[in-house]
Amino acid sequence: MNIAFFSESYKPYLSGVTNSIETLKKGLEGLGHKVMVFSPSYPGADKMQDVYRFPSLPAPYPGYRLTIPVPGKYFGLLKETKIDVIHSHSPYQLGLLSMKYARKLNVPFVFTMHTMLGKYMHYVPLIPDKLLDLISSRYIKGFCNRCDRVIVPTQKVKEQLSSIGITSKIEIVPTGIDLSLAAAADPSGIRGKYGIPDGAKLLIFVGRLAKEKNITFLLKAFEVIRSRNNNVYFILAARGPMEAELRKTAPKGVIFAGEISYPKVLDYYAASDIFVFSSLSETQGLVLAEAMASGIPQVAVAAEGVSDVVRDGITGFLTPLSIEEFSKKILGLLEDRDLWTTMSKASKDAARSDYSKEVFARKIELIYKNVI
Numbered sequence: 001m002n003i004a005f006f007s008e009s010y011k012p013y014l015s016g017v018t019n020s021i022e023t024l025k026k027g028l029e030g031l032g033h034k035v036m037v038f039s040p041s042y043p044g045a046d047k048m049q050d051v052y053r054f055p056s057l058p059a060p061y062p063g064y065r066l067t068i069p070v071p072g073k074y075f076g077l078l079k080e081t082k083i084d085v086i087h088s089h090s091p092y093q094l095g096l097l098s099m100k101y102a103r104k105l106n107v108p109f110v111f112t113m114h115t116m117l118g119k120y121m122h123y124v125p126l127i128p129d130k131l132l133d134l135i136s137s138r139y140i141k142g143f144c145n146r147c148d149r150v151i152v153p154t155q156k157v158k159e160q161l162s163s164i165g166i167t168s169k170i171e172i173v174p175t176g177i178d179l180s181l182a183a184a185a186d187p188s189g190i191r192g193k194y195g196i197p198d199g200a201k202l203l204i205f206v207g208r209l210a211k212e213k214n215i216t217f218l219l220k221a222f223e224v225i226r227s228r229n230n231n232v233y234f235i236l237a238a239r240g241p242m243e244a245e246l247r248k249t250a251p252k253g254v255i256f257a258g259e260i261s262y263p264k265v266l267d268y269y270a271a272s273d274i275f276v277f278s279s280l281s282e283t284q285g286l287v288l289a290e291a292m293a294s295g296i297p298q299v300a301v302a303a304e305g306v307s308d309v310v311r312d313g314i315t316g317f318l319t320p321l322s323i324e325e326f327s328k329k330i331l332g333l334l335e336d337r338d339l340w341t342t343m344s345k346a347s348k349d350a351a352r353s354d355y356s357k358e359v360f361a362r363k364i365e366l367i368y369k370n371v372i
Contacts, residue, residue, distance in 0.1 A: 010039035027361025108371035153284035154308035176360025187271035204272035209240030269294035
């Protein structure tokens, strides 16, 4: 098949969406398909094979770009390539343009809902969040009901979309991971680089330092943990709009490592003992699956999307939004090496069975064949 991806973010921009698209692209190519990616331009970005750029402008969110969907741009290329299916990873500018292209070419249009958009409305100035949330829900309903298939990573997201009146068929396909990259991770040198003593325990968070990730909760929980065990450190492999504010309030033992490129960040997972997560806005939380693939247990707040990934009591723990409960689970896991080992193995097993790149690509391939 000849497949066209349209996305409002792609390499070199770092995000879970970017990683998901890149993993799926490689998986489908491994099955013998051709995948073309259409995304915004980024200043200074290198040219990439089969990647085509639209003009773009800076966005309010750092590093993100607002795509300018030039009418007709690349339509001739799509027609000449004889595209079999168009798959959008965004419902906005490029989502609308790619849907129009699919109708003109008479090919199926598939959409993946990567992000629960209502959780990010605080980045839109001047308009009240509740009004934006209502507008967003109505827009998403209208967009999805014009798709031939909608793909979501978890049951929870499917339920949310169904609740706002989406009637298009929704398929659940968890985002995959290239397990070979996790297996090749090299943790040596990571702890030494940041002066973490031998024998110390290390917690890790990977993601964005942003309001929707609830990082303040993690820092408060770590403060409790540190008060009971001062041989624990916490590394944040992340960057974002809240970094300066978080640095001012971070307790001793917190390390701000900055944004780490993929797959280099897998070395950081491998050097750590527990992945911690308190986001309340995830569709899936690809970083949780990456932690599983790296063999480190997860302690996370039980939230939408997250609860579909972390297997409570098996690969890690889910807790209420309670600093005391959250820190208690982490301390217990750090002190019980047998339990840690059992959860580490269960995490790797879960990653192999549910989140491999190959499983991911085959499921999406089947959806394409069905809609065609």
